[in-house]
Amino acid sequence: MTLAKRIIPCLDVNHGKVVKGINFLQLKHAGDPVELAKRYSDEGADELVFLDITASHEKRDIMRQYVEGVAKAISIPFTVGGGIRNVADARNVLYSGADKVSVNTAAIENPEVITELADVFGRQCVVIAIDVKRNLNPTEGKVTVQTAEGPVWFEVTTYGGRKFTGIDAVTWALQAEKLGSGEFLVTSMDKDGTESGFDIELTRVISEYVHVPVIASGGAGLPQHFLDAFTAGKADAALAASVFHYNKYPIPLVKDYLRKAGVTIR
Amino acid sequence: MANAVIFDYGVGNLFSLKCALEKTGLDVSIGTSEQDLAEADAIVLPGVGSFTPTAKKLECVKKVIQNKVAEGTPILGICIGLQLFFEESAEGPGAGLGFFKGKVIRLQGDLKIPHMGWNTISLVKSCELFDDIKESTYVYFVHSFYPAPTDESVVCTKTTYGTTFASAVADKSMYGIQFHPEKSGDAGLQILRNFARIVTG
Secondary structure (H helix, E strand, O other): OOOOOEEEEEEEEEOOEEEOOOOOOOOOOOOOHHHHHHHHHHHOOOOEEEEEOOOOOOHHHHHHHHHHHHHHHOOOOEEEEOOOOOHHHHHHHHOOOOOEEEEOHHHHHOOHHHHHHHHHHOHHHEEEEEEEEEEOOOOOOOOEEEEOOEEEEEEEEEOOOOEEEEEEHHHHHHHHHHHOOOEEEEEEOOOOOOOOOOOHHHHHHHHHHOOOOEEEEOOOOOHHHHHHHHOOOOOOEEEEOHHHHOOOOOHHHHHHHHHHOOOOOO | OOEEEEEOOOOOOOHHHHHHHHOOOOEEEEEOOHHHHHOOOEEEEOOOOOHHHHHHHHHHHHHHHHHHHHOOOOEEEEOHHHHOOEOOEOOEOOOOOOOEOEEEEEOOOOOOOOEEEEEEEEEOOOOHHHOOOOOOEEEEEEEOEEEEEOOHHHEEEEEEEOEEEEEEEEEOOEEEEOOOHHHOHHHHHHHHHHHHHHHHO
16 A cells, blocks of 8 residues: 545634634534534544634744644644744644644745754654745746746745745755755645646646655645646645635545545545 | 553653543553653653654663563553664664564655655554454554564554555554554544553453
8 A cells, every 4th residue: 555645624723713714504613723623634634734824922822722722632633834933933833732833934034944843843743835826937047847828937935925036946845855844835826716726737846856745735626626636746635725614525525536536545 | 540651752742642542541641750650550652753862761761661561561652662662773873672673674765755644554463452443444654764573473563655564563561553543533542542441451
């Protein structure tokens, strides 16, 4: 046997509550991260990702509380990201029961933090999240891929896609891997929210270059999209939010579809 | 209530494991010294950290663990905790507990290392730790090294990732598992409940 491809629901958390389109009709407290985590875990999620968007000085206390709650409620791995800048931030959530931390902007601004985190917690705890936008202007030195839109390279953005860095995502991933990244969460800002499928060219090029697992993110709308991410995109895992939150395609249905298509699924 | 003491090497998160073990009905505490372990009904070596620092932390309690296990106290080693059942590891210098003969070696091949994610276990001999666990159940792994016991008869389950390795070993009151039961969903909880039943008798 080989490793199963992972299906990962993503939950956005603000002040300890899940935000952004939750539509679980049967749930009493739809915004409770613990209840949602339990629900997804029971449905067969292989892992969970929490992205914390809280901006306040009590952030650490708030995070610790719900991370502990989630750790008590479920027994599958989960990652916490959002505003994790250093070893102290990471320790806060890892010692509360999270299995991995995801780091995005802070890693671009201070790449050494990747090595510090890997040295203290082990690289399997360190997920580097990369938010990517396609750049259609051919530029020398960038890893360029032929697509239906013509040649593109993949530009790293920070601050939730607001800031363009000029950095090539493939080059960044290779550097981050060397520094200690244990996994990549690659989100297409072009596809995010469109439900038109993952950016397959992006997912594939990162998967082909790095030697650690790659999670495809942004654009899931149909079971077929997960299949594409795992086959053409060569992803190890696929992350989605709205398709699960709105119960459009529940996890068991997506997994069943993938199993029938010959994908190794838990 | 029977009490299980998780030994803290001081290098990582034990919260999830403690929560999962508490669900089995055991009274769970975290210990760092000989006194903490002396009265334990069961000892758990958790799966956080790498060989050299954890082996070093274990030195101060090695005698008490070896004595208790010799008297029949159940011990559960998870991931690095299992690897510490052996004498040494290719991961780095240091001496383990020496409960099992054999080596701890690095995963080889073209596959991504660490072996991280859900993989299946194949049951190769009957072991009460795996009661009610089905053949080819998925469990959660995170590791780069694996145990290769000299005595094949201690192997309970095998897993294939490039190479086929022992994913669980058991002998007398010693139980070692390479995957993480506290992260393996319902199957993992069942394995921990089986361990609790072994402890309470």
